[in-house]
Amino acid sequence: METSLPPVGAVDADHLAPGAPLVLARNVQKHFGAVKVLKGIDLAVQKGEVLCIIGPSGSGKSTFLRCINQLERIDGGALFVSGERVGFRQVGNQLHELDDKAIARQRRSIGMVFQRFNLFPHLTATQNIIEGPVQVLKQPAAQARERAHALLERVGLADKRDAYPSQLSGGQQQRVAIARSLAMQPELLLFDEPTSALDPELVAEVLLVMRDLALTGMTMIVVTHELGFARDVGHRVAFMDQGQIVELGPSQAILTEPKEARTRAFIKAVRH
């Protein structure tokens, strides 16, 4: 797949006008105690782009993803989504931490799909999907339910409307989880190793749904070990190791002829 997206360097970080990147990270740092997990991440993701992040476990890819929707708070640098600073409000030359309500509002436009699905076990598939729209966006329940049924159809689960998560396979649960995040009509979808907890034969059905989603122009950041998916669906691939982006570029280039030795070693290890 050819990418027509501008290289990162072309994005002027200080002018977040229309056409600016949807997600912009500048020197993002995060540490847990003395352990530095993110050592300065610089990244720009354009609207409509699918960026795949690969790398060994412990490299900080999931942590970076979780910083974007504030499941983790960053300790340094700056993160912007849709030109809005994530987690803080600038007052003069100070940054004020956002309150609960403001954080919740920022999260609304960002969907997240988890490795372990995290469906609400006490709610049916439909109820899982309408929970956000009804409680957070205050949509009328009937309208939300109608949309939920359409979304379930889109992920191939029209017959599972009233099933509880415990009655669904892992692949089905993950597809409901994708439908749940789509119901919020997000501008950006984050996937945190969405197929890592699945039995091998169930991986394809989830990847297919994600591919279809990418084709609709959804902006997606996908942390994954599925190199095939990264090559076929991702516009660009970032390889992370030890809290840094080691290599970033068009997915074909990174996956077939990586420049860095570490990237080469990792891809070889995953392939075999």
Place this chain on the structure above:
Amino acid sequence: MNTDPDNLVIVPRRHYGRLIGAALVLLALAAIVHAFVVGQIEWSYVGRFLTVRTIMEGLANTIVMAILAMVLGLALGVLFAIMRLSANPVLSTTALGYIWFFRAIPVLLQLLLWYNLALVFPTIGIPGIASWKTVDAMTPFVAALLGLGIQQGAFTAEVVRAGLLSVDQGQYEAAQTLGMTRLQLLRRIIMPQAMRVIVPPVGNEFIGMVKLTSLASVVQFAEVLHSAQSIYYANSRVIELLLVAAFWYLIVVTVLSLIQGRVEAYFERGVARSPGR
């Protein structure tokens, strides 16, 4: 005679120990029944006083007090459980102190303390706005409600905390990701799941509470045991009236156990357990 080694008759083993045990138990049960039949109990009195007005009023007071004290206990329990899990050290330590104190003092003693509060504070109220004489405010009803409800809160707080901790961290994250505020996610996502863990012990405590209300007789609260006592002070049918009270406790607790089963089934929804589905 059939001697085919593949086709022999099976003779079950005799469990002589079990048979002897069962016989002894039956004998003991018969002895107990016999003792009560020949014992000095006027069963006709039990029947006659079972539904008299005083007993019925006492029963109503027992039920109302058990419910109100439990509601107060649950409200305090949820509040202090959330406080204990707070990141603010003042809130979490205060909750810890509350649980420590009210779990440590015997309920009977707490009831007496509340009832005699007037000895410490002759008047209570909000300074400059309103005040009451403590003797008038601290009726048997109020003393019983505070004594039972506040100590119940200390126990319930621990049960609720266990329930909250039983919910997977991923559930908090999924709810946050949908843009829910902390209150929304507690109410809509976390509490309904925590209830599955909370309901069985709370049902147990509710049954305990029904029986604890009998202690409120010491602060002159007219619950069912107090009513039974007030009758036997007059007619001296002590055992008969105690049996009347015992009968009603049995009934109330039986009904509560049935309700508890229903509530548990409701919060079990979505949880796969029975393999035969």
